[in-house]
Amino acid sequence: MAVEVRHLRALLSVLEEGTFTDAAIALGTTQASVSRLVAALERELGVHVLQRTPRGAVATAAGGRIAVHAHRVLQEVDAITRLARDDGGLEGEVRVGYAWAALGRHTTVLQERWRQRHPGSTLVFTQTSTGTAGLQEGLVDVAVTRRRLDGRRFATALLGTESRWAAVGSAHPLARRRRVRLHDFHGAVIGSDARTGTTTRDLWPPGTVPAATRDTRGVDEWLTLIAAGQAVGITTEATTWQHQRPGVVYRPVVDADPVPVWLGWWRDAGPAWAPALAELAGELYAGEG
Structure with a gap:
């Protein structure tokens, strides 16, 4: 067994709530389940992380140090979860790479319609003069290209064509x-x-x-x-x-x-919202809406 997110959540919940009972209420589970998770964490790490007292539970010296790192881990996990959300949960900047001219006359229209459909999310176009328009380099989430990307590594959607x-x-x-x-x-x-x-x-x-x-x-x-x-x-x-x-x-x-215009993203780790963005951009190229 390895340390899991649920083990860290149980530890932090006990420390924040003060007792195993209150931690169980906060996590929507049972006191026995919280106890098992904390015990599993201690077995995996080989140290005691909590000390039971008549008034509840407090961190041991090792548990206090572990809790600091656990907070950071859970913050990153929560950030990853937010990025992976689809409709209704997408927030922050969506980075769209391009090497030459973005989407031309459709660029600002797409940005506005995306904002209307996904409040709290913003399309930010980033120019990167590479073959994948910044996608392979990790600079963007999706990329507009006028050369089709390697299908083994990248998923692509045809948006339309340009004269x-x-x-x-x-x-x-x-x-x-x-x-x-x-x-x-x-x-x-x-x-x-x-x-x-x-x-x-x-x-x-x-x-x-x-x-x-x-x-x-x-x-x-x-x-x-x-x-x-x-x-x-x-x-x-x-x-x-x-x-x-x-x-x-x-x-x-x-x-x-004419020249085909593609939207591409990583095949194995691409954003769940990429097809929705491709569909919206495709509507503009088709003259719909």
């Missing part, structure tokens, strides 16, 4: 177009992020591939490169909403396949 847009410098010839096509990039230098981006040379049909690809690290570096006329880019619609930059204009790419 592709070109990003070009305001002095670039394509900036004068209302819309562009993939063949318009033939011979150009394409700025992309190999870790998190969705633009690769495979996007272009044979014979229309750009002249070169220039790797960037994150959206800010990408935009700076484009504004300087050193590259052009192709991104998703969300970027056009979230990352306006002087010197950069966006134009729709009419013949490019």
Whole structure:
């Protein structure tokens, strides 16, 4: 047998209530059950934790030291329980990672609707330029990605799709177009992020591939490169909403396949509320509500 949470709760309840009888009332059990739990704790630890007196029970020297740690353990257990609660019990911040542009025009709408459905809970979007948008690194609870995550480790839900847009410098010839096509990039230098981006040379049909690809690290570096006329880019619609930059204009790419948008979380230890968040975000992408 190992020390269990119920053993620690019994010890602390006796110390707080003063007697085994009152502890049993507080825990909603019997005096005999509390006595057995305390006795089991003492056997496991090999020390006496309580001293019975005519007026009740008090901690031994060892029991007092153990009680200090027991308080901390139970506080952490209670915090874990609160985090794992689903509808009606979800509180605090929900950290949503993204690498590039969150959910574009749906971002603030999703935050507001989540708050309405889960009072006391707040969606906080966190930008992390990694392949899992901070999920693997333990920085976020769930992550928005435009590349599907490894299905062996992560559960994913498809939220919807986004159209592709070109990003070009305001002095670039394509900036004068209302819309562009993939063949318009033939011979150009394409700025992309190999870790998190969705633009690769495979996007272009044979014979229309750009002249070169220039790797960037994150959206800010990408935009700076484009504004300087050193590259052009192709991104998703969300970027056009979230990352306006002087010197950069966006134009729709009419013949490019749309980009899927995923919500991902750890398969074995993911939050119970993740599917509900995915459903709500999916409604926005579908134009419902």
